[in-house]
Amino acid sequence: MPVHRLPEHHQGGPPGRGDPGGGVRVTTKLFGEPVRRREDARLITGQGRFLDDLGANALAAAFVRSPHAHARIRDVDVSAALDVEGLVAIYTWEDLPGLIAEPLPLLIPHPALTHGRTGHALARDVVRHVGEPVVMVVAADRYVAEDACALIEVDYELLKPVVGVEEAAEAVNLVHADVPGNIGAHLVQEVHSAAGTSAREAIEAAPHTLAFRLDIERSASMPLEGRGVYARWDADDESLRVYSSTQTSTSVRMAVAAKLGLALPKVEVIAPDVGGGFGVKIVHPWPEEILVPWAARLLGREVKWTEDRREHFISSAHERAQVHHVRVGFDDDGRVLGLDVNILHDHGAYTPYGIIVPIITSTQLVGPYKIGAYRVEFTSIYTNTVQVTPYRGAGRPQGVFCMERTMDRIAAHLGRDRTEVRAANFIQPGEFPYDQGMTFQDGRPLIYDSGDYPESLRMLKELIGWDSFPATKAEAAAEGRTIGIGVGCYVEGTGVGPYEGGHVQITSDGRVHVSTGLTSQGQGHETVFAQIAATELGVPIERVSVVTGDTRRFGYAVGTFASRAAVMSGNAIALACRKVRDKALKVAADALEADPRDLEITDGVVHVAGAPSASIPLATVAVLSNPLRYAFDQEAQRATQFAGPSSDDRPPVEDGEEPGMEGRDYYSPIRSTFASGMHAAIVETDPLTAEIKILRYVVVHDCGKLINPMIVEGQIHGGVGQGVGGALYEKMAYDEHGQLLNASFMDFLMPYATEVPRIETAHLETPSPLNPLGVKGAGEAGVIPVSAVVAAAIEDAEGITIDRMPISPSDLYSLRTDTRLRKIQ
Numbered sequence: 001m002p003v004h005r006l007p008e009h010h011q012g013g014p015p016g017r018g019d020p021g022g023g024v025r026v027t028t029k030l031f032g033e034p035v036r037r038r039e040d041a042r043l044i045t046g047q048g049r050f051l052d053d054l055g056a057n058a059l060a061a062a063f064v065r066s067p068h069a070h071a072r073i074r075d076v077d078v079s080a081a082l083d084v085e086g087l088v089a090i091y092t093w094e095d096l097p098g099l100i101a102e103p104l105p106l107l108i109p110h111p112a113l114t115h116g117r118t119g120h121a122l123a124r125d126v127v128r129h130v131g132e133p134v135v136m137v138v139a140a141d142r143y144v145a146e147d148a149c150a151l152i153e154v155d156y157e158l159l160k161p162v163v164g165v166e167e168a169a170e171a172v173n174l175v176h177a178d179v180p181g182n183i184g185a186h187l188v189q190e191v192h193s194a195a196g197t198s199a200r201e202a203i204e205a206a207p208h209t210l211a212f213r214l215d216i217e218r219s220a221s222m223p224l225e226g227r228g229v230y231a232r233w234d235a236d237d238e239s240l241r242v243y244s245s246t247q248t249s250t251s252v253r254m255a256v257a258a259k260l261g262l263a264l265p266k267v268e269v270i271a272p273d274v275g276g277g278f279g280v281k282i283v284h285p286w287p288e289e290i291l292v293p294w295a296a297r298l299l300g301r302e303v304k305w306t307e308d309r310r311e312h313f314i315s316s317a318h319e320r321a322q323v324h325h326v327r328v329g330f331d332d333d334g335r336v337l338g339l340d341v342n343i344l345h346d347h348g349a350y351t352p353y354g355i356i357v358p359i360i361t362s363t364q365l366v367g368p369y370k371i372g373a374y375r376v377e378f379t380s381i382y383t384n385t386v387q388v389t390p391y392r393g394a395g396r397p398q399g400v401f402c403m404e405r406t407m408d409r410i411a412a413h414l415g416r417d418r419t420e421v422r423a424a425n426f427i428q429p430g431e432f433p434y435d436q437g438m439t440f441q442d443g444r445p446l447i448y449d450s451g452d453y454p455e456s457l458r459m460l461k462e463l464i465g466w467d468s469f470p471a472t473k474a475e476a477a478a479e480g481r482t483i484g485i486g487v488g489c490y491v492e493g494t495g496v497g498p499y500e501g502g503h504v505q506i507t508s509d510g511r512v513h514v515s516t517g518l519t520s521q522g523q524g525h526e527t528v529f530a531q532i533a534a535t536e537l538g539v540p541i542e543r544v545s546v547v548t549g550d551t552r553r554f555g556y557a558v559g560t561f562a563s564r565a566a567v568m569s570g571n572a573i574a575l576a577c578r579k580v581r582d583k584a585l586k587v588a589a590d591a592l593e594a595d596p597r598d599l600e601i602t603d604g605v606v607h608v609a610g611a612p613s614a615s616i617p618l619a620t621v622a623v624l625s626n627p628l629r630y631a632f633d634q635e636a637q638r639a640t641q642f643a644g645p646s647s648d649d650r651p652p653v654e655d656g657e658e659p660g661m662e663g664r665d666y667y668s669p670i671r672s673t674f675a676s677g678m679h680a681a682i683v684e685t686d687p688l689t690a691e692i693k694i695l696r697y698v699v700v701h702d703c704g705k706l707i708n709p710m711i712v713e714g715q716i717h718g719g720v721g722q723g724v725g726g727a728l729y730e731k732m733a734y735d736e737h738g739q740l741l742n743a744s745f746m747d748f749l750m751p752y753a754t755e756v757p758r759i760e761t762a763h764l765e766t767p768s769p770l771n772p773l774g775v776k777g778a779g780e781a782g783v784i785p786v787s788a789v790v791a792a793a794i795e796d797a798e799g800i801t802i803d804r805m806p807i808s809p810s811d812l813y814s815l816r817t818d819t820r821l822r823k824i825q
Contacts, residue, residue: 031535034710038541039526048273051228051245051306058230058302059088061292062145064135064152065315066127069161069384069738070175073125073154076135081151086140089299090148091291093122099259100294104285108354112187115179116351117382121287127156128175128349129386130738131314136291138303161384161738165323165346168381175349175382184347185355185380189362191437192373193337199375202338206329210409215804216398216787218321218346218732219725221391222750223521225275226307227316229288231296239266242293245274247282248559249549250517255285256293264555271549277521278722279390280317282561283352313743318732319357319391321346324402334410334421336371341402343378348387355380356441357388360395360493363438363446367403367491368453368676369425374437384738390561392722396492396784401805404488404788408795418792419457419466422489426453441562442496444671449776450766453489456678456700459762460487463698464680482687483695484797487680488785493672494703494777495567500557502573504533504580505662508626510604510619512537512544516569517557519549523779524711525565529573531707532773536577537584538601539618563675563777566707571771572667579663584621587661591616591624622661673768675776677701679720679785681757683793690813692728692794694757702764704776712778713761719782721756726783727790728755728806 042048078090093101104118123134135152139145160173162182171181192198203209230243240262246252246269253269256262274281288305296303307316322345329338345358362376407425411418427434429452436446461467469485476483505513514533520526530544547553548569558568585596588606592599592614600609607615682696699716706712729749733741742748759782767774791802800815 030531030541032706033531033708035527035531035541035708037524037527037711038530039524043273050225050273050275051230051243054243054272055230055302055304058304059138059140059299060142060145061288061295061303061305062137062139062142062149063133064137064149064154065311066123066130066132066134068127068156068158069130069163070159071127071156072159073123073127073134074157075155077153077155078135080153081137081148084139084144084148084151086144087137087148088140089138089295090152091122091136091295092134093120093124096121098261100290104287104352105255106354107284107352108356110185110354110359113185113351113355115176115184116354117176117179117184118352119287119350121290129384130740131311131386132349133287133315136295138295138299163383163385163734163736163738165321165344165381165383168346168383169344169379175384179382182382183379184351184382185358186378187355187359187362188375188377189438190375191371197338197373199338199340199373202373203327203329203340206337207331208413209327209329210413211327212409213803214324214326214402214405216320216322216401217804217806218318219391219730220313220316220318220732221278221280222312222748223276223278223280226309226312227281227286227288228304228306229292230302230304231293232302233297233300235300239268240293240297241268241270242289243270243272244289245281246271246284246289247277247519247521247561248284248557249519250551250555250557251284251559252289253551256290259285259290260294260297269551271519274519274521277560278392279319279394279561281521282559283317283389309745310743313748314386314740316386317389318348318386319388319394320398320726321388322358322361322398324398326402326406328406328410330410332414333424334414334416335424336369336410338373339371339406340375341365341377343376345378345380346383346385346388347380348383348385350387352387353389357390357395359441361399363436363440364396364491364493365399365403366436367400368427368451368489369403370427385734392719393780393783394562396490396780397723397726397787400488400490400785401788401791404785405791405803408792418487419461422487423454423457426457427451428454440493440672442672447671448491448674449768449770450704451491451674451676451702452764452766453676456676456702456764457489459764460678460680460698460700463700463760463762464682464696466680469682480687481684482797483682483684484793484795485680485682486789486792486794486796487678488788488792489678490785491674491676492563492777492781492784494563494675495669495673495771496562496564497669498558499666499668500568500572501554501664501666502569502576503554503662503664504573504576505660506537506580506584506618506622508619508623510543510617510622512539514544514573515547515550515553516573517549517551517554518560518565518569521560523560523565523715524708528566528707528711529570532570532573533577536574537581539604543604563779563781565779566775567669567673567771567777568667570707570775571773572665574773575665575667576663579665580661583625583657583663584618584661587621587624588616591621625661626659667771669770671770673704673770673776675703675778675781677781677785679789681789681793683790683797685794685797685812690809690816692807692809692812694724694790696760697757698760699782700762700764701778701781702766702776703778703781704768705765705774706763707775709763712763715778716761716782717759719780719784720759720786721751723783723786724751724756724790726806727787728808731806
């Protein structure tokens with residue numbers, strides 16, 4: 001059953017692997033509490049340790065990058081740069097040995113990706129987008145390296161660039177000569193109705209049909225800290241340490257070891273504090289993550305590279321750009337009988353991350369609805385632009401824009417309330433688990449685990465004042481003001497596998513040390529994982545330390561993306577804690593001569609329930625778990641030598657059980673969990689300037705059991721802020737030559753704090769039955785439906801169809817003009 005208020009206590013969720021069971025009680029006062037973020041004190045006082053804070057004496061790398069979108073490299077002349085004082089080395093593709101010269105790996109292959117292509121660490125023969133690296137320079141400092149780069153002359157033979165997904169689909173010119181039609185991938189998924197009717201048949205037979213086109217423009221994540229790599233080689237033991245501003249340190253480690261031909265134990269990768277990621281830093285390895293460690297090893301010197309802002313615009317990754325062609329059939333109540341969507345997806349020049357984005361768009365598009373019959377087809381196309389990889393939301397904003405605009409079109413066609421049409425299509429609470437009949441991004445069935453969509457909508461309508469809004473709108477009109485309201489619903493697949501792990505150790509001072517392999521970029525992992533450990537072990541949170549993203553502490557992980565950290569590492573840490581707890585209770589029971597089932601742990605002390613005087617601190621239990629704790633005097637040692645230890649002296653560590661108060665476990669889900677939410681907004685549009693102002697923004701969100709509601713709300717607020725940018729401001733503007741026209745913060749607009757409204761939130765908890773903690777992910781929730789919601793609100797205010805995002809005041813002004821002209825004609 002759903003929970004509408006924040007819980008005071010949490011009993012650890014449904015039993016799972018490693019559950020102590022047997023009636024053993026656990027302290028639960030921290031799970032679900034709005035504990036203040038533990039990492040913030042050092043970060044806001046300038047004590048953070050980011051990539052560029054490291055390697056003060058390292059050599060600096062810089063890159064000559066292609067100024068052309070499509071060209072053949074005829075020659076590279078470095079002669080003018082050779083006399084630059086402070087120059088150490090210059091490398092082109094011809095200088096790269098072995099595997100380093102091979103194309104970068106294709107991370108997530110898929111049967112539909114029939115023509116996957118990746119670039120080289122340094123361009124070989126052909127460049128395919130502005131910003132592709134051609135030459136690497138290493139020098140005494142960045143200034144010298146940049147000076148040398150400026151003196152290197154590259155002779156290019158210009159080729160015709162392919163820009164725009166529809167232009168690319170016409171295949172007049174090719175991005176890759178061996179990829180026909182510029183088509184990297186093509187995939188169709190279809191789900192028939194219960195009666196066996198196809199989507200196209202259902203649409204043809206439906207009482208009402210609509211057909212229209214929707215567009216989402218290209219955007220990109222813009223973390224405050226760009227990418228960066230710092231490497232140092234230890235010649236004495238032939239080991240390599242790499243620091244990277246990455247979302248997946250363990251995967252970077254494996255890639256670096258493989259490319260450089262090093263044994264994995266000889267490579268360490270550490271993610272220090274990372275100033276934001278949002279998806280762009282999940283790609284691995286970036287060319288620089290291979291080239292900088294390679295140069296450090298080759299030169300026997302520390303080498304560092306940090307990305308400048310223009311490099312981030314033209315040589316990292318973008319997202320969002322899609323075109324949707326929609327046909328829908330529905331009945332008089334607005335129930336969707338058939339939906340057919342054809343998607344054109346622009347994946348840029350390369351596909352290092354496969355086709356995850358359009359797969360998510362096509363499968364998450366259906367949202368919280370029961371679609372009678374559904375057919376979705378996408379074509380993923382190469383263009384001479386920056387490659388496309390996931391950006392916060394990862395294909396969901398596009399899918400939700402499509403589905404929610406469709407719901408609004410249906411409501412307008414029928415003259416019905418927009419929320420009534422949505423309610424008519426909702427999956428009902430009693431229908432979970434609900435199988436949507438498709439294959440999700442993790443290769444597993446698209447089955448929703450839990451939710452209560454009617455209740456979410458009820459809460460949202462109450463929070464925004466939906467039913468009373470017509471009167472509010474009329475009052476505003478009487479004052480000469482134009483306002484409108486919009487709503488958007490979504491379902492988000494979270495906690496994708498395959499696994500994450502956790503290690504927990506209680507040391508002899510009673511402190512708890514937690515480590516997990518995934519990385520942190522501001523999500524509050526240090527706090528949330530400490531809450532889980534403190535809850536499971538019954539210790540004060542102040543006694544818990546957390547380390548993430550350091551392969552020295554935890555060598556195997558997948559990474560931080562897809563709203564998966566709490567579900568994956570959170571459950572792994574909980575399971576590891578339960579192993580440690582079991583061991584602690586066994587050791588303490590031996591010392592207290594008690595039954596483990598009668599023991600509980602409170603504030604770091606193991607005691608007999610109802611008899612607190614019969615107790616032993618966890619610190620002592622940790623000491624007792626080590627057989628080397630015995631310090632016999634000489635006589636006792638001689639006696640032990642002949643007689644063996646007495647039963648009183650025998651360590652309470654069972655045969656086959658490792659000594660020490662520590663445990664390691666992994667969590668691997670059977671499939672993804674599915675969070676959900678609904679947003680609503682009220683906007684005002686200026687009748688003269690067409691300026692768009694968001695007056696109110698409300699969110700109802702369901703991510704299962706809340707570990708820390710304050711952190712969840714912070715995630716939602718940040719996501720909505722990014723969503724506002726995607727709805728009203730952010731757009732990567734390419735010209736016909738493949739030149740990015742707004743590659744700076746002077747021209748690429750983002751919302752200020754003054755343009756992000758106060759965000760009102762309410763929480764609905766429908767615990768996931770798929771994991772021990774009952775949690776779902778929350779990291780991307782805020783951003784997903786914002787474009788759809790804002791578009792609906794503007795449309796309601798203006799009475800003008802909004803079919804593309806983002807929308808600027810000049811766009812709205814043009815739409816007004818076009819609408820007036822059509823009416824005159």
